[in-house]
Amino acid sequence: MKKTARSRIIGKSRSVRPPIVRSRRTRCLLTHTVLERLMHYYICLSKYDPNIEWISSPHLAVQFRVDDTQVRKDLAVIGVKGRPNAGFRRSQILERIREFLGLGRSLKAVVVGVGRLGGALVAYRDFRELGLEIAGLFDNDPRKIGGSIAGLTILSTDGMKSFIRQRKIRIAILACPVFVAQILAHELVEAGIRAIWNFSPTTLQVPSGVFVRNEHISVGIGEIAYHLLPF
Amino acid sequence: MKKTARSRIIGKSRSVRPPIVRSRRTRCLLTHTVLERLMHYYICLSKYDPNIEWISSPHLAVQFRVDDTQVRKDLAVIGVKGRPNAGFRRSQILERIREFLGLGRSLKAVVVGVGRLGGALVAYRDFRELGLEIAGLFDNDPRKIGGSIAGLTILSTDGMKSFIRQRKIRIAILACPVFVAQILAHELVEAGIRAIWNFSPTTLQVPSGVFVRNEHISVGIGEIAYHLLPF
Incomplete structure (x- = not known):
């Protein structure tokens, strides 16, 4: 059917x-x-x-x-x-x-970059209701590594690839600073990630088999500014 | 022209x-x-x-x-x-x-609800570059009121209406829990807000003169799940 x-x-x-x-x-x-x-x-x-x-x-x-x-x-x-x-x-x-x-399936994801925005996404309640399960948190800031959000420990990006491979995770939520986004995207794809939900305000280059959804939050400002213009 | x-x-x-x-x-x-x-x-x-x-x-x-x-x-x-x-x-x-x-103009906004997501939005660097200036932060949680993010003090929602009226602010970024979103939206519109950027995962009822942009972050899950379906 x-x-x-x-x-x-x-x-x-x-x-x-x-x-x-x-x-x-x-x-x-x-x-x-x-x-x-x-x-x-x-x-x-x-x-x-x-x-x-x-x-x-x-x-x-x-x-x-x-x-x-x-x-x-x-x-x-x-x-x-x-x-x-x-x-x-x-x-x-x-x-x-x-x-x-395909919302019925379990959708496991890692969050890469656990700053203010990444942290907010980890704690976002609606994700779990829709079947998105955050399986791992990664950051390269030594002050953040070892800390925890919503019961998950923040791990170093050094172990990211093997973590993803072992658990066969296919989704990555990228909320890192712009200057490391492309490098991390490359590593994620190498580890087997097939969909990147990109919250970093930059455009990523990925192989044709990988889907990227760019969630450039600032995009909303354009629509709001436009609708406030006097006519 | x-x-x-x-x-x-x-x-x-x-x-x-x-x-x-x-x-x-x-x-x-x-x-x-x-x-x-x-x-x-x-x-x-x-x-x-x-x-x-x-x-x-x-x-x-x-x-x-x-x-x-x-x-x-x-x-x-x-x-x-x-x-x-x-x-x-x-x-x-x-x-x-x-x-x-209309991005050249100064776009002043208030952020209502300074939880994890609201806090991340206040600190989001790209907003200022695009001309969006956060002029005030509001929350109704006594533990948050008086605290500060990015140099701005979190104020009580009690004084929100007069703050907006005095400064003639037209934009509100709503990042509060669902159960208070509609009540706050109503207050914001009464105070003169003409555009609500809604990050609460709910649909708001507003008068026809008010523009709402719903930024339901979870919406992205659908597209990602769909693109990961085996064909």
Whole structure:
């Protein structure tokens, strides 16, 4: 069933607009924008009162500041269909998004760079709820090594590669200073990391088989500044 | 000139695709996605060696993992034209993005909720470089009030409204726990805040004149999980 749903999307995504995010596979599937919207729906709906079962698309549209046609399109992509005068079944939306994005599996990650931001990410509660498990913390600052955050000991980056290899970890959260980001990214890839969630404000060069999500927090300033401009 | 450039974009944006982000104005201008890409170009190019003046669109495309046609389209939207066999002038791109998004002005903000994440945001260096100035820190935890981060004293949320009104601050960075986010958002809007940068993992209800940018960090997990799925 999963396979059918996926192959349907390939056509869908192609016909709508050219994809922005390129996956490590040669053909592109869902765009970055669609993935983000699906995840927004998921996070929001999973926090609803469990007694609420039916949700209308205009209700969702208002919540996410998108068109309700867009909501229906997104849900159609993952195979969720509404019922006239009732709307969409919340549990079905959640299940399909979970299945579609692969959220059900255990996602083990290391955090590299445990400064203020790295520390905040380790302690971020929602990660665990979504299946992301922080398995190791690494830093190269001797004053930090040996300390602990959220029950995990901060280890030296010297042992990082063997730690990742032994535990077959595939995800790294990079929150280090810019000047070491590329060197660390290179080491992470060598150790077997296949996805880097990059919080360092720099662009990383990685081999084509590795996915990088750049979380440049400052990007938000542009949108805020723009919306405050007098017209 | 600014006005001409803007009115040109309105048409451009309409013809390309329906906008996702709705501004506080009745008509929509640039989409959330275009704004984010422009900001990514800006942050990246401003960190280049100042001696590099000409940049090609394929070079930019590789940096940002987008199509080079997309890069040229984005730059055309802000009125930057390339020169054959030379590319685009870096200083012109930076100037136009700055002008277009309104980054030149002073953007004063308050940070509400100074936990791990709020603290990390206050200390985030890139904010100041982009013109965002943190003018005040607020928390309702008596153990935090009176403490300081990056030279700023943490104040009680009791005095938040008058602080914002007196200094005519228009931006609030919300990094508080979910259960107080809506109450605080309401107070912020009453005090005159016109843009909320929301880091609390919840959706806020605000009047139509207020812009909210939801920075749900967990959203990234979806994209990472998806790209790690075996195909």
